[in-house]
Structures are given as C-alpha cells and as structure tokens.
Amino acid sequence: xxxxxxxxxxxxxxxxxxxxxxxxxxxxxxxxxxxxxxxxxxxxxxxxxxxxxxxxxxxxxxxxxxxxxxxxxxxxxxxxxxxxxxxxxxxxxxxxxxxxxxxxxxxxxxxxxxxxxxxxxxxxxxxxxxxxxxxxxxxx
Amino acid sequence: xxxxxxxxxxxxxxxxxxxxxxxxxxxxxxxxxxxxxxxxxxxxxxxxxxxxxxxxxxxxxxxxxxxxxxxxxxxxxxxxxxxxxxxxxxxxxxxxxxxxxxxxxxxxxxxxxxxxxxxxxxxxxxxxxxxxxxxxxxxxxxxxxxxxxxxxxxxxxxxxxxxxxxxxxxxxxxxxxxxxxxxxxxxxxxxxxxxxxxxxxxxxxxxxxxxxxxxxxxxxxxxxxxxxxxxxxxxxxxxxxxxxxxxxxxxxxxxxxxxxxxxxxxxxxxxxxxxxxxxxxxxxxxxxxxxxxxxxxxxxxxxxxxxxxxxxxxxxxxxxxxxxxxxxxxxxxxxxxxxxxxxxxxxxxxxxxxxxxxxxxxxxxxxxxxxxxxxxxxxxxxxxxxxxxxxxxxxxxxxxxxxxxxxxxxxxxxxxxxxxxxxxxxxxxxxxxxxxxxxxxxxxxxxxxxxxxxxxxxxxxxxxxxxxxxxxxxxxxxxxxxxxxxxxxxxxx
Numbered sequence: 001x002x003x004x005x006x007x008x009x010x011x012x013x014x015x016x017x018x019x020x021x022x023x024x025x026x027x028x029x030x031x032x033x034x035x036x037x038x039x040x041x042x043x044x045x046x047x048x049x050x051x052x053x054x055x056x057x058x059x060x061x062x063x064x065x066x067x068x069x070x071x072x073x074x075x076x077x078x079x080x081x082x083x084x085x086x087x088x089x090x091x092x093x094x095x096x097x098x099x100x101x102x103x104x105x106x107x108x109x110x111x112x113x114x115x116x117x118x119x120x121x122x123x124x125x126x127x128x129x130x131x132x133x134x135x136x137x138x139x140x
Numbered sequence: 141x142x143x144x145x146x147x148x149x150x151x152x153x154x155x156x157x158x159x160x161x162x163x164x165x166x167x168x169x170x171x172x173x174x175x176x177x178x179x180x181x182x183x184x185x186x187x188x189x190x191x192x193x194x195x196x197x198x199x200x201x202x203x204x205x206x207x208x209x210x211x212x213x214x215x216x217x218x219x220x221x222x223x224x225x226x227x228x229x230x231x232x233x234x235x236x237x238x239x240x241x242x243x244x245x246x247x248x249x250x251x252x253x254x255x256x257x258x259x260x261x262x263x264x265x266x267x268x269x270x271x272x273x274x275x276x277x278x279x280x281x282x283x284x285x286x287x288x289x290x291x292x293x294x295x296x297x298x299x300x301x302x303x304x305x306x307x308x309x310x311x312x313x314x315x316x317x318x319x320x321x322x323x324x325x326x327x328x329x330x331x332x333x334x335x336x337x338x339x340x341x342x343x344x345x346x347x348x349x350x351x352x353x354x355x356x357x358x359x360x361x362x363x364x365x366x367x368x369x370x371x372x373x374x375x376x377x378x379x380x381x382x383x384x385x386x387x388x389x390x391x392x393x394x395x396x397x398x399x400x401x402x403x404x405x406x407x408x409x410x411x412x413x414x415x416x417x418x419x420x421x422x423x424x425x426x427x428x429x430x431x432x433x434x435x436x437x438x439x440x441x442x443x444x445x446x447x448x449x450x451x452x453x454x455x456x457x458x459x460x461x462x463x464x465x466x467x468x469x470x471x472x473x474x475x476x477x478x479x480x481x482x483x484x485x486x487x488x489x490x491x492x493x494x495x496x497x498x499x500x501x502x503x504x505x506x507x508x509x510x511x512x513x514x515x516x517x518x519x520x521x522x523x524x525x526x527x528x529x530x531x532x533x534x535x536x537x538x539x540x541x542x543x544x545x546x547x548x549x550x551x552x553x554x555x556x557x558x559x560x561x562x563x564x565x566x567x568x569x570x571x572x573x574x575x576x577x578x579x580x581x582x583x584x585x586x587x588x589x590x591x592x593x594x595x596x597x598x599x600x601x602x603x604x605x606x607x608x609x610x611x612x613x614x615x616x617x618x619x620x621x622x623x624x625x626x627x628x629x630x631x632x633x
Contacts (some may be wrong), residue, residue, distance in 0.1 A: 092199045092202060093199065
C-alpha cells in the first residue's frame with residue numbers, strides 16, 4: 001500500500017527551487033566568499049536527490065531528462081578547454097584572464113575565465129554525484 | 141611552444157572525456173582511442189626532440205613564478221618514460237581490440253585506459269610533490285576501474301585488496317607530504333632541493349625520506365610491501381594486466397628515483413644503504429616467486445618484482461654507471477614486460493589455461509610465435525645483444541664501483557634464475573608432446589600476434605641499438621646526479 005505523501009511532495013516543490021537558487025548563488029559567489037563549483041554542484045545534486053525522495057526515479061528522470069555521464073564528460077571538456085585556451089595565446093597552461101564589463105542588468109562586473117573552469121567542476125560534480133546515486137538507486 | 145611538456149597529459153585527457161560521450165558505439169570507441177594515443181605519441185616524440193636539443197623543458201602553470209605555481213618539468217628521464225609508456229599503451233590498445241570483448245568495450249574500457257595514461261604521463265612529468273600525489277590518484281582511480289572491469293568473481297575479490305592497500309598507502313602519502321611541508325614550507329620539488337640541504341634537522345628529514353620510501357614502495361611493490369601485487373595482478377584480463385605490469389609499478393620506481401636523487405640526499409649513508417638492502421631482498425623475494433609457480437601469469441608477475449629490485453639497486457648506488465643503468469633498465473623493462481604479458485596472453489588463449497603443466501608441443505604449430513617468445517625471454521634475462529643487457533651491465537658495474545659489490549653478485553646470480561623462470565615457460569609450452577589446444581581463427585591469432593611481435597622487435601632494436609640510445613640515457617642520468625641542472629631549469633628567473 002502506498003502511503004499518501006502529499007505533504008512531502010508539496011513542500012519539495014517549493015524547497016527544491018530554494019535549494020537550486022542557493023546553489024547558483026554559492027556557485028557565483030565562489031570567487032570572493034566561501035563557495036564555488038564543488039559546493040554548488042553538491043547542492044544542486046542534493047536538490048535533485050530531494051526530488052527523487054519525494055517522487056520516484058522514473059518521474060525524476062522525466063522531469064530532469066539528463067544523461068549524467070554525458071554531463072560529466074561535458075563538464076570535463078569545459079574545464080580542459082578553459083585551461084587549454086591559454087595554449088592558443090602561447091602563455092603557460094592554466095593562465096586565466098579577466099576584465100571588467102558593463103552588463104545591462106548587473107552594471108560594472110568583473111568576468112574571469114576561472115568561472116568557466118568552475119562551471120566545468122560544477123557539471124562534473126553534479127554528474128558524478130547523480131550517476132552514483134542513480135546507479136545505486138536503480139540497482140535491484 | 142612553451143606548453144609542449146603538457147601535451148602528453150592533456151591530449152589523452154581530452155580524448156578520454158570525448159570517449160565518455162558515446163560508450164555503445166564500439167567501432168568509434170576503437171578509432172577515437174587509437175587516434176588519441178597516436179596523437180599523444182606524436183606529441184611525446186616532438187617533446188623528446190625538443191628536450192634532446194634544448195635541454196630541460198619547465199613550465200609553471202598559470203604564469204605564476206616558479207615555487208608558487210605548479211611546475212611541470214620534462215627532463216630527459218621523464219620524456220623517455222612518457223614516450224615508452226605511450227608506446228606501450230598503443231600496443232596494448234591494438235591487442236585489446238581482439239581480446240577484451242565487446243561487452244567490456246561498451247562499458248567505458250577505452251576512457252579508463254586513456255585516464256590511466258593521463259595519470260601515468262602526469263606523474264612522470266610533474267615537478268610538484270603534491271601534484272605527483274594527485275596524478276598518482278588519477279592513475280589509481282583508473283586502475284581501480286580497470287581491475288574490476290567486467291565484474292568476474294576473482295576480479296571483485298582482488299580489487300578489494302588492491303583498493304585497501306592503495307588507499308592506505310595514499311593516506312600515508314598525504315601524511316608524508318604534510319610532514320615534509322611542515323619542515324620545509326614548500327611543495328615544489330626544485331624548491332625542496334634548494335631548501336632541504338639548508339635544514340639542520342637531518343634526523344626528521346631522514347624519517348620523512350623513509351616514510352616516502354614506504355609510500356612509493358607500496359606502489360612499486362618492494363620487499364616487504366609487495367604482498368598485494370601477485371594476487372591483484374592475477375585477476376584482470378591480459379590486456380589490462382600488461383598495462384598494469386608495464387606502467388603502474390614503474391611510477392612508484394620513478395618516484396623513488398626522483399625523490400632519492402633530487403632532494404633526499406642529506407643522509408645517503410642511511411637512506412641509500414637501506415634502499416640497496418631492500419632492493420636486493422626484493423630481487424630475492426621475486427625470484428622465489430618466479431620459480432615457485434607453474435602458472436605463466438604468476439611467473440611473469442613475480443618478474444615485475446625482480447625488475448623493481450634491480451632498478452632500485454642501481455639508483456641506490458648514486459654513481460653514473462648505476463643511475464644510467466637504472467634508467468636504461470627501466471625503459472627496457474616497461475617494453476619487455478608489456479611484450480611478455482601479451483605473449484603469455486596468446487599462450488593462455490591457445491591452450492585455454494594458464495597452467496604450464498597442461499601445455500606442450502606448440503613449436504610445431506606456431507613456430508614464429510615460439511621463437512618470438514624465446515627472444516623476449518632472452519631479452520628479459522639480459523643476454524648480450526638484447527635490451528636487458530646494457531642496463532643490467534651498468535647496474536652491476538655501478539655496484540662494483542660503489543660499496544655494494546655483494547649486491548652486484550646477487551644480481552648476476554639471480555639473472556640465471558630469471559632466465560630459468562622464463563625458459564621454463566618455453567620448454568614446457570613449446571617442446572615436448574603436443575597438448576590439447578583450442579583451435580583459433582587465423583585472423584584472430586594474427587590480430588593478437590602482430591602488435592606483440594612489433595613490440596618484441598622494438599625491444600630488440602633498443603638492445604641492438606643501445607649505442608644510439610646511450611647519449612639520451614646519460615643525459616637523463618646527468619640531470620639525476622646533478623640536481624642543480626633541474627633546479628636551474630625550474631627556478632630560472
């Protein structure tokens with residue numbers, strides 16, 4: 001008999017978005033305050049895990065139709081590409097660049113290529129965590 | 141190109157990530173993997189020619205000044221090892237295509253091999269002790285995946301042991317690095333080589349040096365830390381075993397070589413004496429194992445341990461002959477071990493078993509294979525025109541010039557036992573009454589035999605053309621014996 005978990009599911013629908021927003025905040029704040037790609041990725045994964053707890057694996061697969069192994073590979077490629085971009089400019093590997101830009105909504109913002117590397121880390125962390133949890137969860 | 145030293149690390153990494161995108165398309169996996177390793181080989185050759193003309197290539201990542209960023213240093217020793225490890229991986233890839241099975245190929249076999257290569261090449265190139273730890277973890281993670289790949293019962297059992305041993309030794313590695321950092325305040329190897337001679341607390345540094353010997357000894361399988369190796373290496377399929385036997389322990393050997401010549405030289409009387417004694421014990425323990433078994437895999441596995449002992453004995457002498465001999469023997473051993481494992485792999489396919497007593501009379505049906513095996517066996521034992529000879533000769537000479545003539549005598553005597561252990565395979569499997577063999581397709585046999593034979597031919601070239609290779613080997617030896625060359629290349633500004 002399946003118990004009625006309407007409370008859990010309703011709360012999840014709200015809380016998941018809060019966690020996701022917090023993950024994005026942590027991810028972007030990494031350069032100046034504690035946080036970064038690793039914690040951001042773990043928080044994102046935890047939001048998806050909450051969905052999996054409240055609903056079930058097939059439903060979550062329908063909501064978030066992502067192949068997490070591919071996500072990991074893409075994250076790796078982004079990270080390597082950021083580091084390798086320095087080869088094109090003939091400076092030592094992993095040399096980063098930054099500049100200030102006037103963005104329409106944010107005003108004067110410093111954009112740093114370390115951010116792209118962090119994006120790669122973020123995707124790898126989400127991909128690896130979710131692959132582990134999904135594989136164990138689906139195992140009979 | 142200031143980044144040339146990084147290409148043999150970055151190229152397999154990119155290809156491994158790309159390979160993760162389409163695991164089920166086997167033919168694409170094969171093509172992309174071979175393309176990736178070939179590209180790495182080309183870049184390693186470029187790097188080799190650059191290092192041999194312009195000297196040590198050092199680059200500090202992120203444009204930071206040298207002791208603060210991570211330095212990647214490609215001297216002659218590391219580029220020789222990168223070159224031979226890439227070569228071995230290429231041949232093992234060709235060999236895995238007919239042997240490893242479609243099911244394994246579809247579950248990320250090739251990405252794991254390329255990640256392993258990333259870790260091995262990175263460990264050979266890095267100039268930072270903590271980065272060395274990271275690269276060793278990269279190759280260990282890939283090796284965990286490979287040792288359990290396929291999930292057969294013996295693989296599962298042995299991978300648990302392998303994991304346990306390596307996790308413990310990695311934890312020791314981290315503590316050793318922590319001790320070293322708290323004493324010296326730096327992690328860059330060149331900077332360590334500058335700072336360690338200035339420190340008066342030789343006692344604590346000796347303790348740290350011995351701790352590093354324990355850590356790398358676990359990875360390199362020295363006496364008495366080799367107990368995990370015979371069982372663990374017995375479990376995976378032959379192509380993976382060839383990769384492990386040729387590359388993994390050699391990373392530990394290289395790490396001992398580097399640390400014991402570059403900066404742990406403050407108390408040679410104790411540390412290098414210890415290393416020499418342990419090396420001799422390693423050789424003896426390996427010989428006992430190699431003679432004790434009637435299993436072709438086990439015999440070659442114990443020969444890995446013997447070779448580790450021989451190389452480390454050369455290093456412990458700290459003279460030109462010993463160090464150059466070790467370098468030559470290290471390169472020779474990577475190639476010959478891969479070749480022998482591949483040859484033995486073909487044997488087990490033909491007979492359907494790895495038990496020597498169930499083999500026999502193969503020379504009539506496979507003459508070329510038989511003679512190739514004999515050449516590889518003689519090469520391993522160090523019969524003069526072949527590749528095992530120059531290295532061992534120099535190591536023995538180093539022992540006589542140094543204080544350990546008894547060690548040289550042991551090496552000479554045990555060479556006979558090494559020869560006996562492999563010729564026993566030849567006698568049992570190729571002579572005598574023909575035993576029952578599995579009929580295998582001619583094309584399938586050739587696809588296994590051709591890469592193996594080319595690898596054996598390469599070792600013959602290495603041995604017969606030793607005169608050509610010696611200048612590079614003595615270049616590499618010079619950097620090891622004069623740390624100032626290494627230090628100047630890294631901390632130039």
